[in-house]
Each structure stands twice: as C-alpha cells, then as structure tokens.
Amino acid sequence: MRFGIVFFPTVGPADKPAPQYFDECLRLVDLAEELGLDHVKIVEHYFFPYGGYSPDPVTFLAAAAGRTERIRLGTSATIPAFVHPVKLAGKLAMLDNISHGRLDAAFGRAFLPDEFEAFGISMDESKSRFAENVEAVKLLWSGEDVVWKGSFHSFGPVTLLPRTYQQPHPPVFVTTARSAESCAQAARDGHYLQTVPNVMSTEELQSRLAVYRSEWAASGRTPGTERIHLSYPCVVDPVAEKARAKGRFDHERNTDAISAAVASWADRKSADYPGYEKLAEIGRHPDFDRKLAEGKLLVGSPGEVRDQLARIAAWFGDDVTISLGVHSGHLSVEDAATTVRLMAEQVIPELSAADGPRQERTR
Amino acid sequence: MRFGIVFFPTVGPADKPAPQYFDECLRLVDLAEELGLDHVKIVEHYFFPYGGYSPDPVTFLAAAAGRTERIRLGTSATIPAFVHPVKLAGKLAMLDNISHGRLDAAFGRAFLPDEFEAFGISMDESKSRFAENVEAVKLLWSGEDVVWKGSFHSFGPVTLLPRTYQQPHPPVFVTTARSAESCAQAARDGHYLQTVPNVMSTEELQSRLAVYRSEWAASGRTPGTERIHLSYPCVVDPVAEKARAKGRFDHERNTDAISAAVASWADRKSADYPGYEKLAEIGRHPDFDRKLAEGKLLVGSPGEVRDQLARIAAWFGDDVTISLGVHSGHLSVEDAATTVRLMAEQVIPELSAADGPRQERTR
Numbered sequence: 001m002r003f004g005i006v007f008f009p010t011v012g013p014a015d016k017p018a019p020q021y022f023d024e025c026l027r028l029v030d031l032a033e034e035l036g037l038d039h040v041k042i043v044e045h046y047f048f049p050y051g052g053y054s055p056d057p058v059t060f061l062a063a064a065a066g067r068t069e070r071i072r073l074g075t076s077a078t079i080p081a082f083v084h085p086v087k088l089a090g091k092l093a094m095l096d097n098i099s100h101g102r103l104d105a106a107f108g109r110a111f112l113p114d115e116f117e118a119f120g121i122s123m124d125e126s127k128s129r130f131a132e133n134v135e136a137v138k139l140l141w142s143g144e145d146v147v148w149k150g151s152f153h154s155f156g157p158v159t160l161l162p163r164t165y166q167q168p169h170p171p172v173f174v175t176t177a178r179s180a181e182s183c184a185q186a187a188r189d190g191h192y193l194q195t196v197p198n199v200m201s202t203e204e205l206q207s208r209l210a211v212y213r214s215e216w217a218a219s220g221r222t223p224g225t226e227r228i229h230l231s232y233p234c235v236v237d238p239v240a241e242k243a244r245a246k247g248r249f250d251h252e253r254n255t256d257a258i259s260a261a262v263a264s265w266a267d268r269k270s271a272d273y274p275g276y277e278k279l280a281e282i283g284r285h286p287d288f289d290r291k292l293a294e295g296k297l298l299v300g301s302p303g304e305v306r307d308q309l310a311r312i313a314a315w316f317g318d319d320v321t322i323s324l325g326v327h328s329g330h331l332s333v334e335d336a337a338t339t340v341r342l343m344a345e346q347v348i349p350e351l352s353a354a355d356g357p358r359q360e361r362t363r
Numbered sequence: 364m365r366f367g368i369v370f371f372p373t374v375g376p377a378d379k380p381a382p383q384y385f386d387e388c389l390r391l392v393d394l395a396e397e398l399g400l401d402h403v404k405i406v407e408h409y410f411f412p413y414g415g416y417s418p419d420p421v422t423f424l425a426a427a428a429g430r431t432e433r434i435r436l437g438t439s440a441t442i443p444a445f446v447h448p449v450k451l452a453g454k455l456a457m458l459d460n461i462s463h464g465r466l467d468a469a470f471g472r473a474f475l476p477d478e479f480e481a482f483g484i485s486m487d488e489s490k491s492r493f494a495e496n497v498e499a500v501k502l503l504w505s506g507e508d509v510v511w512k513g514s515f516h517s518f519g520p521v522t523l524l525p526r527t528y529q530q531p532h533p534p535v536f537v538t539t540a541r542s543a544e545s546c547a548q549a550a551r552d553g554h555y556l557q558t559v560p561n562v563m564s565t566e567e568l569q570s571r572l573a574v575y576r577s578e579w580a581a582s583g584r585t586p587g588t589e590r591i592h593l594s595y596p597c598v599v600d601p602v603a604e605k606a607r608a609k610g611r612f613d614h615e616r617n618t619d620a621i622s623a624a625v626a627s628w629a630d631r632k633s634a635d636y637p638g639y640e641k642l643a644e645i646g647r648h649p650d651f652d653r654k655l656a657e658g659k660l661l662v663g664s665p666g667e668v669r670d671q672l673a674r675i676a677a678w679f680g681d682d683v684t685i686s687l688g689v690h691s692g693h694l695s696v697e698d699a700a701t702t703v704r705l706m707a708e709q710v711i712p713e714l715s716a717a718d719g720p721r722q723e724r725t726r
Contacts, residue, residue: 018460018525026429026461046449052524055453059425063461066389066429086409086481087446090418097381098389098426118449118518155481161415162381 002321004039010257011329012049024333033068035344041076050261065099077108077175080133082119089140093164101165106173106194113264123270141169177208187215192227198296232298234324236342240301247299248288253330259283302346365684367402373620374692375412387696396431398707404439413624428462440471440538443496445482452503456527464528469536469557476627486633504532540571550578555590561659595661597687599705603664610662611651616693622646665709
C-alpha cells in the first residue's frame, strides 16, 4: 500500500479563514514531503464550505510544487465540464512541467446541482461532457496539430504548449465507481481509478474493483499495472479515545458540510445521476460509530489504524493507494500533523513489514 | 520608480524545454524576492512560442507564491474571455489567499486570432466580453449572494469561496493604452493601467497616460493614487557592447516569435481591433537599433540603463512601475540573473538617489 494526503476542506470563513487553512495545508505538504509520503491531492468544489475553498486544485498544487521536489501532486478531481479543454490541458501541462512530471491528473463529473447551475451546464450532459472533454485533453497532450470536432467544443489544428513532461501524457485517473459500467469504461480507456469508499457498501466497491481489474486485463493491459486510489478520512492519536473524539467531531462537521451542499438534490432528478436524489438525506442521523465499524474511516490509535488498514487490504487488495483526509480544517493543524507523523512513523512501516511477500488478493 | 520582472517566454520546445524554462524562472523569482524587487508577473498565451509556455499565469504565480513571502504576483495579463468568471475569480482568490494578499490582477483582451478561434470566441465580441467578465469577477470577489445576468454568462445567487484576502478585492489592472477611450474607461472604472510602450510612439503613450491621469482625478479619485505599469525588455551587462549583443539577439528572437503568432492577422480585420491587420508586417525589418534609440528597450551597461530610465521617468512620470522582461528564454539564466542583479545593485539604488525630491512630471 502507498499513502498520501488528500485535502478536502469543509470549513468556511466562519470556521477558519482561508489564508490560515492554506498555510496549514502547505505546512502539511512540507511534512508529507519530508516523511516520504506518496502524494498530496486537493479537490475542486465551489460556493459551499464543502470543498469550496478549492475551486481550482491546480492553483494549490502549483504552490505545493513550488516548494517540494519529490512528492506527487494530484487533482482529486478536477472537473472538465466547467472549463475549456485547451485551458484545462494547458494549466495541467504547466503544473506537470513546473513539478518535473509529478502530476497525477484525476478527472471527475461533479455532482452538486448548484455548481452545474452556476456554470450554465445541464447535469443531463454530465456523462457526455466528461467523456468528450477528457478525451480532448488527452489528445491535446499527446498529439500535434490537433483537430477536435466535438458536441461541446471544436478547435484546431492547434498544438498545445507546453508539451507535457510525462510522455505520452500524465497518468489519467477517473473519479468514479458508483456504477459497474463506469468502472469497466475506465479500464477500457486505460484510466486509473480514484474513489471514496464511503459512498457505497464494501461489497459494492469490491464488485466494482473486480470489474475494473478484470476489464483492465481483458483490454490487453498487464494485470497489476492498474492503479486504484481510495480516500479515507483519517485521525490518529497515541490515545485511542482522543482519536475517536477528534474523529467524531471531524466526521460530524464534514457531514454537516455535505448536507448543506447536497440540499438542492431534494427536489430534482437527473438521468445522468440515478439515485442521487437520496443524497439530500445525508446527515439526518449521526453515524460516526457505524461508519467506523463498517471500515469507512481510519480513526484510532496507531495499532487500531493498522488493523483497519489490514481489513482494507484484505477487501480491496494490498496494492491500492490510500489518500488520507487528514485536514478538513475543523481540527487544528497540530492534530493533522500528529496524524501524518504517526501514520508515517508508526503505522505505514509496520504495515509494510507485516505484508511480507506480496499476498494474493481476492478479486 | 518601482521595478519587478515580467516573464514573457518566446521559446518553444526546439529552443529550450519547458521544465528548464520554468526552473530558470523560479530561480529568478527567488533572486527577485531576495533583492527586494516589487513583483513578478507572467503572461497568458497559447500554442505559439510567443508566450505559449504560459497558458495559465495563475499556475506559475502559485508556484512562485509557494516559495516566497514578500514579492507581489501579477498576471500580465489573464484573459477573461477564455474562461468562466466563476472559475477565474475562484482561482485568483485562491492565489490571493495562498500568497497572503500579494496578487495584482491584470486583465487583458487578447489579440491573437488563433487563440480566439481555439476558444470559439468571436474577436468582434472582445470588448464586450472583457467589460462584462471583468465586472462579473469583481462582483464575485466583493459581493455575496451575487446574481449575474450578462450577455455571455448568467448565474446566481452564489457566494464565491474563498473570499479574497485583499478587501474589497485585489488591485485590478487593465492591459490597454492603444486607444484614449480605453484609458479613460479604465480610469472611470478605478482600474490601474498596465501597458507595453513598444506598441506605440512615445507621444501616443504620453497622451494616453495624460488622459488616464486626468480622468482618474475627474472621477473623484485622489491624484497620485493611480498606478501605471510599463513593461520593457531588459538586458544589462557590465560591458556595454556585450549587453547590446545579447539584447540584439534577444530582440530578434522575440520579433521572430511575435511575427509567427500574428501572421494570421494578414487576412482579417475586426471592428474590435482597428489597425491590427498591420501587425502582420512585424518583423519584416530588423529594428533593434531604432527601438533602442527610441527608448523602447532597456539595454546597456548599468550607467546607460540609468540614463534610459531617466528618460522614461521624464516622459511618463517618475511614479510609474517598470516590469523588466529579463528572460524570454533565448539568453541563459545566468545572463538574466546578471541583469536582475545589476538592476537591483547598480541601477535602481542610484536612480532613487538621483530622483531626490519628487519631481513634477509632464502631463
């Protein structure tokens, strides 16, 4: 297993001022770089405390690039529907060059009605815009004199500058897993997978990953070269009860934030988002204990979190990469730094040792 | 006079690889921070060596923000027509927060037909898109529950996150000066001015700046609070002939780059861009010596450049800010660092001393 950090702010100005939040995140970036973690990522959202401090993940990642040498930098994800493909391909290519090839480019469809409305984009075009725009970005990265005639954009012949550092292009992840078909499509397209286990049952995710892995191999790709990134909220403390108290508080604040952001799902449906209208029910019942028991959170003492990770490895394979949501902003940066340090010094090294020879995973 | 650096790359992959160019620029950012310069800026262009390494200035400036504490960070300019106002306002607000209020936000209309074509935007809408989108960005920055009903975008009510660090919003510059009317409009809107003296005669620019300053005061603003940023290519060397040889080479490469980028003006006209069709003639005749004699370039020994700057101060006022184009990429980074160091150590300090009491400027 590899580990990194994903920043998903759920604070607004009343909770923690933005400059303070970014200072704290950059301090955690420095720590992650120093401790040898694999990556830092940040989300793209708008308007609500739920992610809204980060409307442009590339801007934060570029700041991280400017002060690090080694750690990978990931969008988690960026939304192609909200920007012209030339613009998106261009700024990601700049980040790839500035960081000397450390970009992991994850693309998502977005799911908040208010975001689509602000950009004047119909949610019912979400799937087709996603597919088309990701393809356009990849073509701009890898081709020259590109001519694109799509349903939403047409351009060319143009040759994007700068050319990407990573060739033929940076690793492409798609943020998905809610449907078996989107997992199969990701594998057929040669895209890596990034998802949030919290939004589905363990059995559903196992089944989706099995589809992804088998379709990856069926598409003629070498088994084992697929990549799966899973995000988990994470609070570690030497004292288990302290970790749980902090984890519960953080979970409740995160739940409040998503509840506010998805409220407008209550009165709408979209063919491109089946079942999402149920999102409006999020947050009606406190569920920290259930989520912890179900393995959706990494919260506890170092020993407890090791056990939680062993279970995740058994469920999803020990070759998955874990993105730790250590700093929604509601806890102090000292708490977040404690989590990162304990993960790097007491959890991850012992996991690797316990792994021993690579285990066969259940598919 | 204040001084900073503007990065305007005119190199493509065949001249200097992008990661090397960005490494060099970040090294110069560090030097500018250390030597106390006022700002670093970078342009927005696409596809051609003429600026094309920087399709998203915010990405580079964020990398600079991540490694500096003091120096101001400017777009030079960014183009509102090519991006949704929510996206543009959001990423600039992130940069303003990450940098603790060091953003100078300059907006431009763009002028390369190929860029407009790629984005599917008519050049004949350039003026109206610019005016509308700059206004929308400012409103998103300064207002809450913003409702926008424009010709090109409609949205709201939304409250942008993050809120800007600088209140009510970051300084807004417009990149203009080709027409008296646009200078007057900038003053009426309370916008600062950023321009390139090379694109017009000294007398024209004097007349434009006089309009800007008088309209600034006529709009009820305190005279002297207006800001004018002028960009000049700059090569300084202890040995005057060496500076001129390097400056000539750099000027010829820059001219080749703009010639290629404006070639498509040869067969078009636009009501929003009167006279631009003549741009296609750029580069037909070598003109380094003429440009140097006309005061369009800062090239020479420290003493010579001091004299050139004294002339600029006499023409345009000693309160203008100068952005030095020290690294198009064709010269070595050592040459660029020599320029920056000589400017900071031998040119600028003596200018301030020579200025003595604030001089009255010609209006």
